[in-house]
Amino acid sequence: MNFYKMQGAGNDFVFIEDFNNEIEDECRLAEKLCDRHFGIGADGLVIVRKSEVAQAKMVIINADGSRANMCGNAIRCFGKYVYEHNIANSTKFSVETGDGVKEIEIILEDANVKYVKVYMGNPSYDGHDIPLNNLDSLIDTDIIVDNKTYRVTTVLMGVPHTVIFGNDRDYDAIGEGSKIEKFHLFKEGSNINFVKVIDKTHIRVDTWERGAGATLACGTGCSASVVVAKRLGLVDKDKEIYVKAPGGELIIDVQGNDVYMKGPAEVTFEGTTNL
Template sequence: MILDFLKIEGLGNDFVVIDNRENIIKDYSLITRKLCSRRFGIGGDGVLFVENSEEADCEMIIYNADGSYAAMCGNGIRCFAKYVYEKKICMCNPITIKTGDGIKKAYLELENDKVENVKINMGKESFNPKNIPLVGEEEFINKTIVAGNKEYRVTSLLMGVPHTVVLGALKDIDINEGAFIEKSEYFPKGTNVNFCEVINNEYIKVKTWERGAGATLACGTGSCACAVVTSKLGLTNNKVTVEVPGGKMMVEVNENEVYMIGPCNIVFEGTIEI
């Protein structure tokens, strides 16, 4: 089978996009693992599948590089919005996009009819252990856990997908430590892990170990999770610049919702035989 694809990135978090509105792909997990292989495929942190929707302008289905399903991805949905607009699948602004975490609105910043930046209403976070999920009935807010024979002070929440935030100086951490936390016994379905350093009340730095993908150059939902946690703990204002290895984005935390603003860029497009 020959597939048309587009490779796109948001702050270095890279994705393959497939238009699946005609239901060509049946096994999302298998196809994703093949496409995301950086040696034998196209290479990417995940695959975004464009689907029809009766509830929104379109639907985004996302699978991580290891073939696991993800309900939501912040960088991914910005890239997805650029794709469906520039491919003239959805020519409205804002675009409503159905995800596994509900319907999201994407507000497009256009220049010469090209999408330069996208603002996403990410919805509201949840610290409820059942929603994340966590073991037990206690919220993980500034809680000590042990993973890989090391203690960490963490805060865990659902920001579309499960996230755990570890505060501290980034120079003192090895991003690969995220693997121990991701699969630790506290998180029955695993967790994304964000190491976050507060520079001042308007600026934070974040490195993310993504569940199912490993170390990434950027994570949109992870950046939002860090902004929510630092705001909740009184360390930052409600609007912060988040610096990730792939660049910078803005996150605004309001009482009922979180907004993320950032860029997205097309890398290349083509066809692949699978």
């Protein structure tokens, strides 16, 4: 099996093609390939397939074998892959995901891919969409987890994200994020984003991801964090916001209810495996 290893702001993925739908147990395969000791090592497996509604279909499976509808960093890498492998014949094209069809724009510099821009869709605070247990919404509200109080806002940005602002303290993304993920109000768990506001156009985000753990960056998480920060009036509502994650920087633009993400994507290596 041929594979590509790619990363976006440090969030890394194994890419394989499956145009004829030959993979039988893709969740088990993800666990094997993503294992950092006995496999290739990655936060997730991305499968490239044919689509009847877009130029290509992205299937993403987390390192623990669980499925994800959408991943911001993965789809940027996917956009670069599709463009550079001539699956799409334009710098603007669409990709089918578990969260619907996403529009991609390849931004070139000297004929090379500098950034990939993705239309991330519309956020939803609706408790049915997220989904929440018996709750219409969870916006700027205190919850208690493991005897600690957190002021949270939860939004669906392709996948559920809970955003916590805290310039006055440091959070443990692993120790605290893993516990908040399982909070009883989250019907299917939640990704957790710990956010510090640097100024009106810059924030820092550390994310605990369902199925992957603490990652170096999370595109949907950075997008969700900006959406919530704008809603709460913590950043400029009319400007692009620069988001610093441990693995790099993303640029998030919110136009009305539409969210756009821009950032890098790189191939780290390629090879073959018989796992």
